[in-house]
Amino acid sequence: MPGSLNSRLNGPLDSERVVAEAVALGFETAGVATGSRSGHVAHFREWIRAGLHGEMGYLARRSAVERRSDLTRTLDGFRSAVVVAHSYADADPAAGSGDRSRAVVARYARGRDYHHVVGERLEELGDRLEAAAGRPVQRRAYVDTGPVLERDLAQRAGLGWFGKNTMLIHPRRGSYFFLGVLLTDLPLAPSSPFREDHCGSCRRCIDACPTGALLGRHEDGAPVIDARRCISYLTIELRGAVPRHLRPAIGNRVFGCDICQEACPWNESFATPASEPAYMSRPDLDRPSLVELARRLLAMSGKGFQREYAGSPLSRAGRKGMLRNVCVALGNWGDQEAGPVLAAALADPAPLVRAHAAWALGRVGSAEALAALATRREVETDRTVLAEVEAALREAEADDTQGSDVCLDIVDG
Ligand code: B12
Ligand code: SF4
Ligand code: SF4
Structure with a gap:
């Protein structure tokens, strides 16, 4: 000193x-x-x-x-x-x-x-x-x-x-x-x-x-x-x-x-x-890794999450909040590799997690991601989640149509 x-x-x-x-x-x-x-x-x-x-x-x-x-x-x-x-x-x-x-x-x-x-x-x-x-x-x-x-x-x-x-x-x-x-x-x-x-x-x-x-x-x-x-x-x-x-x-x-x-x-x-x-x-x-993080969080209960992150600022967001955030990040990454873990999140007990997983799967937009959304649409009972599933499917479809328009434009040109 x-x-x-x-x-x-x-x-x-x-x-x-x-x-x-x-x-x-x-x-x-x-x-x-x-x-x-x-x-x-x-x-x-x-x-x-x-x-x-x-x-x-x-x-x-x-x-x-x-x-x-x-x-x-x-x-x-x-x-x-x-x-x-x-x-x-x-x-x-x-x-x-x-x-x-x-x-x-x-x-x-x-x-x-x-x-x-x-x-x-x-x-x-x-x-x-x-x-x-x-x-x-x-x-x-x-x-x-x-x-x-x-x-x-x-x-x-x-x-x-x-x-x-x-x-x-x-x-x-x-x-x-x-x-x-x-x-x-x-x-x-x-x-x-x-x-x-x-x-x-x-x-x-x-x-x-x-x-x-x-x-x-x-x-x-x-x-x-x-x-x-x-x-x-x-x-x-x-x-x-x-x-x-x-x-x-x-x-x-x-x-x-x-x-x-x-x-x-x-x-x-x-x-x-x-x-x-x-x-x-x-x-x-x-x-x-986002995929690894999502897998770990999905495997935890709410109490398990609090035990894991006791003494860390992350405890404030809670399991649901963190999974919501990770789903958004996976959707922004948008890679097909994110599909399987997002499909698992689409069956999570928390509607908040399912809703954001649906959005993210729409952004991934692969055939598997869209199939997972279509399957969920048949069984989902939460109205908010259902709205997210439908919006994701609609937007993915619109993207697809826009994609073919572009091709047509090029062919026409
Ligand atoms: C609510 C809150 C948030 C909110 C709102 C942030 C905000 N900017 O107000 C959210 C969740 C968004 C947030 C985010 C973050 N936060 Co925060 N947050 C707070 C908290 C609890 C209250 C702040 C508050 O009252 N905001 C309302 C505004 C109006 O008040 P203020 O920030 O004090 O701003 C003053 C100026 O605007 C001011 N003023 C300045 N010049 C002038 C000139 C005149 C003429 C007048 C009249 C007034 C004036 O008047 C206000 C009152 O003093 C404080 C802790 C505390 N008790 O103060 C921590 C605090 C501000 N956060 C902190 C941190 C670290 C963060 C993050 C960096 C965390 C992160 N990495 O994600 C981010 C930074 C985002 C950002 N750019 O602000 C630190 C900041 C340390 C620092 N060096 O400034 C604090 C002090 C916590 C701490 N104890 O360390 N935070
Ligand atoms: S980035 Fe520039 S304007 Fe912003 S706080 Fe720093 S010095 Fe100020
Ligand atoms: S860059 Fe924008 S979003 Fe990020 S902490 Fe600062 S104010 Fe918030």
Whole structure:
């Protein structure tokens, strides 16, 4: 440990000491924000009012919105928020490979669940601050799930600016990091807020987003996302069917999406692989073959899935959600090799899985795929699945007719 950090760790309990303690615990950087109210709350409310949060009802609950607007509603006696950043950057051969027969899991989700990793470390940080303060410290730790505007606090604590991709970007670390927040009753001095916007005229993230989810900056400067179109939302948060018109744009992403971060020059220049072993990829989530992944998931029960992915972010999507995502990716690959496993998925007990398998078989379009759809049409009892089966058969037929039209045109010409 460098001498200066060591001496700060033995110094008085001020903001410098708090940051030093956070860094000693393995966080890359940290800062302090004070003031229980945020200037961003009106923007947050407007975003909810416009329905851009989709089905993420927990964001829109009245009590949760109110708690976001005033931190003293969450911690009586709130004085300061310690905000930490924990890097999960990964060199990622997956995204660059372009091999559509393999699944891409977003970087943040390939290892252990960050809620646990960051949460445990924030508790440890709280214990250390309490020992240094020599009195009980009122505190609450949040990572992602609480009614807290984490990026707003991070910007106020000096950790970075809001990029047009809505990510909090650090000028020397890029954006591949989690945020954690420790609300305390400690009277700490605030760090300098990060006021610059380093995006300038760049719009690489907006242009790269395959679903058009990034809407650019609002006239007040806030970046706006339509979460209902974001692949991260569609593959993790959405419980029902993925809207048909968005399925092709999802490609082979089966859990989360990093495209607007991959496009960002600040990540190209500054993201260096994380040193945290907990975030290293599980072997089965490192570019798994889509067919293999589908086979494994189909063989699991819902409980078996939760056992297999306990402690992994993937548990949030559940078996049905993951199989839905893998079916979409298999349909986007569209290779005949996907046919047999999709035919098996067409008999899955979950209608959600059958519906997406039907869509994917239509995209594969081989004689075997169409035969599996035709057979299912005779026995299917779920109306939604039946509609997907019929649409897939209709579209495959239309493609076929279009194909022969093209031939005729050529012959006629
Ligand atoms: C809901 C949510 C999502 C939703 C919506 C995303 C979104 N951009 O809002 C979905 C499911 C799509 C999602 C996806 C992802 N998420 Co998410 N998500 C959240 C969550 C739980 C809430 C975010 C929220 O409230 N959104 C609503 C908007 C309106 O609020 P906001 O994002 O804070 O944006 C502020 C700015 O717009 C701002 N603002 C900025 N400038 C200005 C200027 C002015 C003048 C004003 C008035 C306002 C303003 O006002 C808003 C309020 O502060 C946070 C954790 C948390 N509790 O904060 C994690 C969080 C934002 N997610 C995170 C991550 C890692 C991701 C993914 C990268 C995961 C992945 N690989 O798939 C993607 C990235 C997609 C993207 N481009 O955003 C990290 C981001 C870390 C970072 N460096 O920024 C967080 C902080 C979780 C964590 N603890 O680490 N996420
Ligand atoms: S995470 Fe993917 S889908 Fe979502 S905004 Fe970024 S590029 Fe678009
Ligand atoms: S890609 Fe460009 S516009 Fe988007 S967040 Fe990065 S710097 Fe900003």
